[in-house]
Amino acid sequence: MSDINKLGLPIVLLAALWGAVSTTLSFFEIINARRDIMFELVDRCGYCSDQTLGPLEIYFTNLLPLTIGNTIFLGLIFYVILSIPRHMKIEDNTEAKHLKSACMIIAILPAFGVFAFVAGGIFDMVMLIRSLK
Secondary structure, eight states, rough: OOHHHHHHHHHHHHHHHHHHHHHHHHHHHHHHHHHHHHHHHHHHHHOOSSSOOOOHHHHHIIIHHHHHHHHHHHHHHHHHHHHHHHHHHHOOOOHHHHHHHHHHTTTHHHHHHHHHHHHHHHHHHHHHHHHHH
């Protein structure tokens, strides 16, 4: 592998990881704010049928799309990081194994994010259904 590829690879991996972390933290902040608003409305007026935006509208137009979107984004980052070794032309088998191992370890973070946001989305849905009964 040429020196320029050796230098560029860590930068690509770092950029992918930074993008995933930065975006996930932004999504997490927005999702938590929408969840707080939604459950505040549930506590105050239940379905809030007299308001333009009730808890169900907030869930279906904000919370659910943000959760699904972030899950898809993290899944794509996970896939991209895992597919990097296939696209690199590495002649040394030891370096190829190290690259594959590094990519697998780095991909743990977006994979964990996928599972966390799916679990959080399911939890939010269950709590909303319970609260509105």
